[in-house]
Amino acid sequence: MRILVALGGNALLRRHERPDAAVQQANARRAALALAPLFAEHEVVITHGNGPQVGVLAVQSASDPHLSTPYPFDVLGAQTQGMIGYWLLQELHNAVPGRRVAAIINQTEVDPADPAFTNPTKFIGETYTHEEALELATTRGWSVHPDGDGWRRVVGSPQPREVVETDLIRLLLDSGAIVVCAGGGGVPVVRDGADRLHGVEAVVDKDLTGAVLARALDADALLVLTDVPAVLRDYGTPQQAEIGEIDAASLRAMRFPAGSMGPKVEAACRFVEGGGKFAVIGSLDDPIALLDGRSGTRVTAPALG
Numbered sequence: 001m002r003i004l005v006a007l008g009g010n011a012l013l014r015r016h017e018r019p020d021a022a023v024q025q026a027n028a029r030r031a032a033l034a035l036a037p038l039f040a041e042h043e044v045v046i047t048h049g050n051g052p053q054v055g056v057l058a059v060q061s062a063s064d065p066h067l068s069t070p071y072p073f074d075v076l077g078a079q080t081q082g083m084i085g086y087w088l089l090q091e092l093h094n095a096v097p098g099r100r101v102a103a104i105i106n107q108t109e110v111d112p113a114d115p116a117f118t119n120p121t122k123f124i125g126e127t128y129t130h131e132e133a134l135e136l137a138t139t140r141g142w143s144v145h146p147d148g149d150g151w152r153r154v155v156g157s158p159q160p161r162e163v164v165e166t167d168l169i170r171l172l173l174d175s176g177a178i179v180v181c182a183g184g185g186g187v188p189v190v191r192d193g194a195d196r197l198h199g200v201e202a203v204v205d206k207d208l209t210g211a212v213l214a215r216a217l218d219a220d221a222l223l224v225l226t227d228v229p230a231v232l233r234d235y236g237t238p239q240q241a242e243i244g245e246i247d248a249a250s251l252r253a254m255r256f257p258a259g260s261m262g263p264k265v266e267a268a269c270r271f272v273e274g275g276g277k278f279a280v281i282g283s284l285d286d287p288i289a290l291l292d293g294r295s296g297t298r299v300t301a302p303a304l305g
């Protein structure tokens with residue numbers, strides 16, 4: 001099978017962990033070892049999140065006295081692709097010696113008129129207390145929003161239209177390589193009337209880009225890997241329970257939070273509605289069990305008729 005794996009930001013940096021390089025590389029190692037059983041039998045493309053990391057780089061850039069202007073979010077997104085791509089490249093090499101592995105910088109085309117530019121929903125960076133978040137909103141002009149038990153910065157996250165380098169990714173896959181690409185949802189770019197690309201200030205959702213790329217590559221399955229074993233119905237209540245197999249229409253009828261489970265559910269639904277065989281949302285721990293239907297939430301196309 002051809003499989004697109006969307007690796008959650010939490011897999012690389014767990015909540016409340018320090019964003020030190022050694023911490024993240026150890027998490028990349030854990031992810032590479034967990035994914036290793038997939039590579040023997042399947043063609044695998046890996047995309048990854050960058051929310052925590054792009055926020056850290058934004059704070060660093062904004063506090064550098066030598067810069068007249070902080071680096072914009074397209075540049076920061078490319079930096080995270082290089083950094084996280086490097087960790088995954090090395091750890092995949094070590095986990096599956098002898099396999100060809102590529103990690104590439106990608107651009108994702110978005111609509112310059114996307115309303116998400118003025119309605120920020122994408123969580124980035126660290127978690128703050130409410131008081132800290134209000135202070136940062138006032139002094140730095142950030143938009144902030146509650147996330148779990150804390151508050152985080154939010155930025156615009158336009159819908160991905162197309163991964164610009166899709167043909168190159170297909171060539172690499174066809175050559176037998178494991179491909180790490182479209183990290184952080186891809187560097188957001190817009191196309192002008194002369195067919196030229198320009199970076200824009202945003203952070204694209206990697207699960208939604210994963211769905212677009214998986215369809216474009218004719219992938220059989222989309223695996224959305226995160227820090228919960230499955231999508232939960234009645235989340236956060238005493239009645240919460242894992243959803244096993246479900247069709248996209250039934251899943252769409254439920255409501256999920258915009259900055260976390262919402263995009264994962266949306267990505268899974270779009271993938272199967274667009275012709276993909278199935279998508280699974282679940283934990284990184286055992287991807288084979290997700291593929292076999294032994295764990296996770298398996299999303300299928302709505303039954304015909």
Ligand SMILES: Nc1ncnc2c1ncn2[C@@H]1O[C@H](COP(=O)(O)OP(=O)(O)O)[C@@H](O)[C@H]1O
Binds near residue numbers: 232
């Ligand atoms: N209905 C739900 N079922 C499971 N998890 C949910 C649900 N609603 C919200 N969540 C939250 O979504 C989180 C996963 O989303 P997110 O933090 O964006 O993941 P990642 O960074 O791995 O991409 C879970 O840790 C959980 O806290």
Ligand SMILES: NC(=O)OP(=O)(O)O
Binds near residue numbers: 007009010052123203
């Ligand atoms: N870009 C992105 O979707 O990052 P996270 O998965 O870390 O939110």
